[in-house]
Amino acid sequence: MFINGEWIFRNDLEVFNPYNLEVIGYIPSLSRKEVKEAISIAQEHKDTMKELSPSQRYSILMNIAREIQRRKEELAKIISLDAGKPIRQSIIEVDRSIGVFKLAAFYAKEMRGETIPLEDGIILTKREPVGLIGAITPFNFPLNLVAHKVAPAIATGNVVVLHPSSKAPMVAIELTKIIESILKRKNIPLGVFHLLTGRGDIVGDEIVRNEKVNMVSFTGSVEVGESITRNAGFKKITLELGGNNPTIVLRDADIEMAAKSTVKGKFLNAGQVCISVGKVLVEEEVADRFIERVVEETKKLKVGNPLIRETDVGPLITPESAERVESLIKQGLEEGGKLLYGGKREGNIVYPTVMEVDADNILCEVEVFGPVLPIVRVENIEEAIEISNNTIYGLHAGIFTKDINKAFKIADKLEYGGVVINNSPTFRVDNMPFGGIKKSGLGREGVKYAVEEMTEIKTIIIKNIR
Numbered sequence: 139m140f141i142n143g144e145w146i147f148r149n150d151l152e153v154f155n156p157y158n159l160e161v162i163g164y165i166p167s168l169s170r171k172e173v174k175e176a177i178s179i180a181q182e183h184k185d186t187m188k189e190l191s192p193s194q195r196y197s198i199l200m201n202i203a204r205e206i207q208r209r210k211e212e213l214a215k216i217i218s219l220d221a222g223k224p225i226r227q228s229i230i231e232v233d234r235s236i237g238v239f240k241l242a243a244f245y246a247k248e249m250r251g252e253t254i255p256l257e258d259g260i261i262l263t264k265r266e267p268v269g270l271i272g273a274i275t276p277f278n279f280p281l282n283l284v285a286h287k288v289a290p291a292i293a294t295g296n297v298v299v300l301h302p303s304s305k306a307p308m309v310a311i312e313l314t315k316i317i318e319s320i321l322k323r324k325n326i327p328l329g330v331f332h333l334l335t336g337r338g339d340i341v342g343d344e345i346v347r348n349e350k351v352n353m354v355s356f357t358g359s360v361e362v363g364e365s366i367t368r369n370a371g372f373k374k375i376t377l378e379l380g381g382n383n384p385t386i387v388l389r390d391a392d393i394e395m396a397a398k399s400t401v402k403g404k405f406l407n408a409g410q411v412c413i414s415v416g417k418v419l420v421e422e423e424v425a426d427r428f429i430e431r432v433v434e435e436t437k438k439l440k441v442g443n444p445l446i447r448e449t450d451v452g453p454l455i456t457p458e459s460a461e462r463v464e465s466l467i468k469q470g471l472e473e474g475g476k477l478l479y480g481g482k483r484e485g486n487i488v489y490p491t492v493m494e495v496d497a498d499n500i501l502c503e504v505e506v507f508g509p510v511l512p513i514v515r516v517e518n519i520e521e522a523i524e525i526s527n528n529t530i531y532g533l534h535a536g537i538f539t540k541d542i543n544k545a546f547k548i549a550d551k552l553e554y555g556g557v558v559i560n561n562s563p564t565f566r567v568d569n570m571p572f573g574g575i576k577k578s579g580l581g582r583e584g585v586k587y588a589v590e591e592m593t594e595i596k597t598i599i600i601k602n603i604r
C-alpha cells in the first residue's frame with residue numbers, strides 16, 4: 139500500500155464505520171509476494187536508518203509529533219469513524235500519540251551504554267538497532283499502539299514494515315502520509331518505512347515468518363500471539379496480548395472511588411481495551427453498597443454515535459464481535475449469572491451490562507472484549523487472590539483499599555505484569571513499562587522499554603591500555 143515510496147491503491151477490502159456499517163474506504167489486500175518484496179526493499183535500507191545521527195532521528199520524531207498535533211481533530215475523527223471510539227476518547231488517543239513521538243525523540247539521544255573496568259583496559263557497551271522490525275497492530279488503539287512501535291523503532295534507527303489491523307486501518311494510512319512527507323523533507327530514502335495493508339493471516343503471517351525480519355513487535359489477541367511464537371523462527375518477538383483483569387475491592391476501600399473508577403475502566407472504548415476490568419472481586423461486607431453505586435454510575439453512561447461529543451459508549455468493532463459478546467452474556471446467565479443492568483444488543487451496540495456471577499462463570503474466565511462487567515462476592519482477601527491468579531492471563535490487576543501495607547502485600551502475591559492500587563486496572567501512561575506475564579505477553583512496551591527491546595547490546599572490549 140505504501141511500498142518503497144509508492145502508494146498502491148486497490149479496492150480489495152472494504153473498510154466499515156462500525157456504528158452504521160457504511161463503507162468509509164477501501165484498502166489493498168496485499169499478496170504474500172508483495173509483502174516479500176516490501177520486506178526485501180526494507181532490508182536494503184537498514185544501513186540508512188542505522189547511520190542517521192541521534193539529532194536526525196530526534197528531528198524526524200519531533201516533526202511527526204508536530205504534524206499529528208496540527209491535524210489532531212481530523213485524526214481523532216478518523217479514529218472515531220473507523221474504530222467506533224467515542225470522539226472524546228479518540229482525542230485523548232491522539233494526544234497520547236503526540237507524547238509517544240516526543241518521548242521517543244528524547245530517547246533517540248539517550249541510547250546509553252555502560253562501562254566495565256578491566257585490569258588493563260575497559261569494556262564498553264553500546265545499543266545498536268535490531269535492523270528490520272515488523273510491527274503488527276490491533277484495531278482498538280489504531281494510532282497510539284502504532285505509535286508505540288513506530289516511534290521507538292525510528293528512535294533506535296530501525297527500518298519498519300507496519301501491518302495495521304484491517305478492521306481499522308485508516309489512521310495508520312494518515313500517519314504514513316505524515317511520515318512520508320517528513321522523510322521527503324529530510325531527503326531520507328522512503329524505503330525505510332512501509333505500510334502493508336491486507337489480511338492478517340497473509341500480510342501479518344508473512345512478516346512473522348520472513349527470515350529477513352529481525353524482530354516482530356505484535357499487539358493483539360492471545361490466539362495470534364501464540365501462532366507467532368510457533369512461526370517466528372529465530373527472531374526477536376514482543377507480544378502485547380489480552381487479559382481478564384481482576385479488580386479487588388476490599389472492605390476498607392473508598393467505595394465511591396472504587397465504583398466510579400471501575401465503571402470508567404470497564405466501559406472505556408466499549409470494553410475493547412486490553413486492560414479493561416475483566417471482573418470485580420468485592421468483599422461481601424461492602425458488596426451491596428458497591429454494586430448499587432456501580433449500577434447507578436453505569437446508568438449515567440450515554441450510548442450511541444461515537445461522533446457525538448456526549449457519547450461514552452459506542453459500537454463494537456464488527457457485527458461478529460457484538461454477536462459474540464451477546465452470546466457470552468447469554469452463556470453467563472445460563473451459568474447462573476444475575477443481570478443487574480443492560481444485557482441488550484442493537485446492531486453493533488451492546489448496552490453497558492452489569493452482572494453478578496460466581497467465580498467460575500464464563501465471563502470471569504475469557505477476555506470478553508465488550509461492555510460487560512461481572513461482579514463476584516468474595517469472603518476474604520485470600521479468596522480474591524486465589525481467583526485472580528487462577529487464569530491463563532496476567533496483564534493488569536487493580537486493588538482498592540485504604541491500607542497501603544495490605545495493598546503492597548496483595549500486589550506481591552498477584553501474578554500480573556502490572557498492579558494498580560486505588561484505580562481500576564485500566565490505567566496506563568506511555569512512559570511506564572507495560573506488558574503481561576503468562577499468556578498476556580512477552581516483553582515490555584513504554585518507550586524506554588521498547589527502546590531496549592528494539593536494540594541489541596554490542597560489547598566493545600579495549601585491552602592492553604598501559
Ligand code: NAP
Nearest residue numbers: 275276277303304338339342343358359362378379380412
Ligand atoms: P487480532 O485479531 O489478534 O489482530 C491483531 C493484528 O494481528 C491485526 O493486525 C491482524 O490483522 C493481525 N493478524 C491476524 N492474524 C494474523 C496472523 N496469523 N499472523 C500475524 N498477524 C495476524 O487482535 P484485534 O482483534 O485486532 O485486537 C484485540 C486484541 O488485542 C485483544 O485480545 C486485546 O486484549 C489485544 N490488545 C492487547 C494490548 C496490549 O498492549 N496488551 C493492547 C491492545 C489490544 P487483521 O486484523 O488485518 O487480520
